[in-house]
Amino acid sequence: xxxxxxxxxxxxxxxxxxxxxxxxxxxxxxxxxxxxxxxxxxxxxxxxxxxxxxxxxxxxxxxxxxxxxxxxxxxxxxxxxxxxxxxxxxxxxxxxxxxxxxxxxxxxxxxxxxxxxxxxxxxxxxxxxxxxxxxxxxxxxxxxxxxxxxxxx
Amino acid sequence: xxxxxxxxxxxxxxxxxxxxxxxxxxxxxxxxxxxxxxxxxxxxxxxxxxxxxxxxxxxxxxxxxxxxxxxxxxxxxxxxxxxxxxxxxxxxxxxxxxxxxxxxxxxxxxxxxxxxxxxxxxxxxxxxxxxxxxxxxxxxxxxxxxxxxxxxxxxxxxxxxxxxxxxxxxxxxxxxxxxxxxxxxxxxxxxxxxxxxxxxxxxxxxxxxxxxxxxxxxxxxxxxxxxxxxxxxxxxxxxxxxxxxxxxxxxxxxxxxxxxxxxxxxxxxxxxxxxxxxxxxxxxxxxxxxxxxxxxxxxxxxxxxxxxxxxxxxxxxxxxxxxxxxxxxxxxxxxxxxxxxxxxxxxxxxxxxxxxxxxxxxxxxxxxxxxxxxxxxxxxxxxxxxxxxxxxxxxxxxxxxxxxxxxxxxxxxxxxxxxxxxxxxxxxxxxxxxxxxxxxxxxxxxxxxxxxxxxxxxxxxxxxxxxxxxxxxxxxxxxxxxxxxxxxxxxxxxxxxxxxxxxxxxxxxxxxxxxxxxxxxxxxxxxxxxxxxxxxxxxxxxxxxxxxxxxxxxxxxxxxxxxxxxxxxxxxxxxxxxxxxxxxxxxxxxxxxxxxxxxxxxxxxxxxxxxxxxxxxxxxxxxxxxxxxxxxxxxxxxxxxxxxxxxxxxxxxxxxxxxxxxxxxxxxxxxxxxxxxxxxxxxxxxxxxxxxxxxxxxxxxxxxxxxxxxxxxxxxxxxxxxxxxxxxxxxxxxxxxxxxxxxxxxxxxxxxxxxxxxxxxxxxxxxxxxxxxxxxxxxxxxxxxxxxxxxx
Numbered sequence: 001x002x003x004x005x006x007x008x009x010x011x012x013x014x015x016x017x018x019x020x021x022x023x024x025x026x027x028x029x030x031x032x033x034x035x036x037x038x039x040x041x042x043x044x045x046x047x048x049x050x051x052x053x054x055x056x057x058x059x060x061x062x063x064x065x066x067x068x069x070x071x072x073x074x075x076x077x078x079x080x081x082x083x084x085x086x087x088x089x090x091x092x093x094x095x096x097x098x099x100x101x102x103x104x105x106x107x108x109x110x111x112x113x114x115x116x117x118x119x120x121x122x123x124x125x126x127x128x129x130x131x132x133x134x135x136x137x138x139x140x141x142x143x144x145x146x147x148x149x150x151x152x153x
Numbered sequence: 154x155x156x157x158x159x160x161x162x163x164x165x166x167x168x169x170x171x172x173x174x175x176x177x178x179x180x181x182x183x184x185x186x187x188x189x190x191x192x193x194x195x196x197x198x199x200x201x202x203x204x205x206x207x208x209x210x211x212x213x214x215x216x217x218x219x220x221x222x223x224x225x226x227x228x229x230x231x232x233x234x235x236x237x238x239x240x241x242x243x244x245x246x247x248x249x250x251x252x253x254x255x256x257x258x259x260x261x262x263x264x265x266x267x268x269x270x271x272x273x274x275x276x277x278x279x280x281x282x283x284x285x286x287x288x289x290x291x292x293x294x295x296x297x298x299x300x301x302x303x304x305x306x307x308x309x310x311x312x313x314x315x316x317x318x319x320x321x322x323x324x325x326x327x328x329x330x331x332x333x334x335x336x337x338x339x340x341x342x343x344x345x346x347x348x349x350x351x352x353x354x355x356x357x358x359x360x361x362x363x364x365x366x367x368x369x370x371x372x373x374x375x376x377x378x379x380x381x382x383x384x385x386x387x388x389x390x391x392x393x394x395x396x397x398x399x400x401x402x403x404x405x406x407x408x409x410x411x412x413x414x415x416x417x418x419x420x421x422x423x424x425x426x427x428x429x430x431x432x433x434x435x436x437x438x439x440x441x442x443x444x445x446x447x448x449x450x451x452x453x454x455x456x457x458x459x460x461x462x463x464x465x466x467x468x469x470x471x472x473x474x475x476x477x478x479x480x481x482x483x484x485x486x487x488x489x490x491x492x493x494x495x496x497x498x499x500x501x502x503x504x505x506x507x508x509x510x511x512x513x514x515x516x517x518x519x520x521x522x523x524x525x526x527x528x529x530x531x532x533x534x535x536x537x538x539x540x541x542x543x544x545x546x547x548x549x550x551x552x553x554x555x556x557x558x559x560x561x562x563x564x565x566x567x568x569x570x571x572x573x574x575x576x577x578x579x580x581x582x583x584x585x586x587x588x589x590x591x592x593x594x595x596x597x598x599x600x601x602x603x604x605x606x607x608x609x610x611x612x613x614x615x616x617x618x619x620x621x622x623x624x625x626x627x628x629x630x631x632x633x634x635x636x637x638x639x640x641x642x643x644x645x646x647x648x649x650x651x652x653x654x655x656x657x658x659x660x661x662x663x664x665x666x667x668x669x670x671x672x673x674x675x676x677x678x679x680x681x682x683x684x685x686x687x688x689x690x691x692x693x694x695x696x697x698x699x700x701x702x703x704x705x706x707x708x709x710x711x712x713x714x715x716x717x718x719x720x721x722x723x724x725x726x727x728x729x730x731x732x733x734x735x736x737x738x739x740x741x742x743x744x745x746x747x748x749x750x751x752x753x754x755x756x757x758x759x760x761x762x763x764x765x766x767x768x769x770x771x772x773x774x775x776x777x778x779x780x781x782x783x784x785x786x787x788x789x790x791x792x793x794x795x796x797x798x799x800x801x802x803x804x805x806x807x808x809x810x811x812x813x814x815x816x817x818x819x820x821x822x823x824x825x826x827x828x829x830x831x832x833x834x835x836x837x838x839x840x841x842x843x844x845x846x847x848x849x850x851x852x853x854x855x856x857x858x859x860x861x862x863x864x865x866x867x868x869x870x871x872x873x874x875x876x877x878x879x880x881x882x883x884x885x886x887x888x889x890x891x892x893x894x895x896x897x898x899x900x901x902x903x904x905x906x907x908x909x910x911x912x913x914x915x916x917x918x919x920x921x922x923x924x925x926x927x928x929x930x931x932x933x934x935x936x937x938x939x940x941x942x943x944x945x
Contacts, residue, residue, distance in 0.1 A: 092164070
């Protein structure tokens, strides 16, 4: 067992977990933050993307113990004071989601893209999102959402 | 009040999904739950000589281990085929037993043999590794084309043949072919696909020892149907003791129609071990055991005249059912495929012959489009090839054979109520700048690239109906849909539907139509679905049926609310009922202009009296309350149609195919929410392009699935697509009062032939099979270079 202490969505948490506990499991099972989804177990689909110290990572292939002491932001921590983040607003406005399963990872990844590059081109958005699979939308409205958010962030 | 139907209303469901508040099955935990891990066959075909659970039972944390022996002893029924199909010779189809846990023989890699329950997931996994199964490995039958010549894998299923089905008239086809100037022939493989909903299947079961009720939370597209099957055939529990809840479900695409082994086993076991059970599939388990799609081997021919008129069509197909026949497995390659294989054309004579075979692979069932993508691929490859061989423009040959009169009695089964195929193709040509293609081709050529253009015109038959017709064709259930509208005393409205949303946006679309019918703000309406304890029985969501069948049940229930409201309002306003008009949520007495809002009427329905006076607003013959329901059974299928045009550019040095332009013009009748419909089309096209260029399910000759993860199965990514260019034409469906047609599958139906026609055009007519991967295309480019050099 390992004691893992993190700051998750602005709150300090500390849990005693088995050494091999993945960050996705830690978030979902230990903190009940079930907005982070697991879709593939092989770090391909990106449904599990969260931010660790501001950068997007795949929580299904990260050990919780490996990010000890980090600041983690999950989809639950993106809206502030009851107000949706511009990326969340943009996804809603452009119909960038259907079943909602890939959405948390997609949104977290897209937020990181705009932190990295302010006004990405369509091609740059599509390439950045290569690590996030969506089966519903055909990606078109996701690309539109990122562009929309770029005008607000 | 402006109509909400037709508006781009933002989705009601997005708030929860965007903030991580969706509640999917794997998000549910129940106090004291155990974790289930299944022991699965590593062999495609093997006799199970013995199963030794003794070591597993002693493993740390293990609560119980169950096998096929116990499930057979408890007389728990197996998985079922939903449609009975008859062969051409009149014999009934052959269906092998499909127990939830295999006891004597395993028939595909991944088939469950035993299950281990433990206190933690890790302990369950460890326990599962300690279950010792002694197998006698047998030679597997993998290739559907060889199945009929191979050893029978199921007792009593000669030649591995489930049925040999015929639709149409062989003699009439022979006569038509005798008159033809030319016979166009294609040999096609419709590649096997894995639906790959992003949410892996899961179930959580809670057995209540006091009420003896089982609650099953599961990833289902049709919870009521699951309950019916588990009760009637599975013998798991009577329907009134089984509650099935499909909460938020992360995509289905057909793969979550079936009741699966794990749901039956965990429900049965929860009662046995008197503990809640949680099971969540890993992605590889999903690949191995979710129902797959397509997998046809087809030879088809089209008889044509030199000026491009179609005279006759024949189609000989071998359809792979996989190891077992499941819910829509047997109907997908027959009634959902055969009738549509003549496409949007007037073809005087046609037949479709389908031989459905069993193989030692995962069961094959409905996948987005189910039969209609295979049909459209068959006819649209033929038509494009005919155009090429006859030297006629590919749009002209289509126009020449479109019906222009509606209703259109299609060759094999359907009477298509409405459509305008010419308008759709004309619009697509214009939007795609079809006329400018040659210039673009030359430009690509100058850059050393090969450019091709492909067209596909499709129609499809969805919202399968009416029940009497589908049951006469062998369907085990009726395909109506139900709705209940509960107008609550304080004005909020709950709309219960038997349809299920797993991405289709019912919370929004259904609220839009109910709001229009009742004249209340959409915010006052909650759409409730996915729980057999809430609302009436329903058939679920598949086959683009939710709006055309379920939506209409909502409209009809709302109309009953308004009709009753009118009677109550008339009494309240002391006028005759025919003097009341209902408009924008108000019942207005025409002469006096006195009014009652629908909210006031609802309130009066629940509180039918007043202080100091003995007076009821409820007319004689009516009852208090304001709840109405409807079961809608449409008179016919709905028939969306359209034309898609695709342009690809191929790099002959790498074989890479780039989709440069994609134009889709569809006719979905009246559109409730254009934003949502566009999203459905985008997703469908993407899945179809996936089939055409990227996705393939590959078993090796021993029946091992080689593509069982996202490392090996190519899921399309954002950078595989251009921006799709969508347009619509509109002819209203006459089979329902809204005039709507299904839109969920059209994209996946039209796009594979559109893309493949473009690729083959770029390759100078050289046939190539799906998926047109870089490797295959590169080889084709090399062959083309060689033959060009020879010609020169």
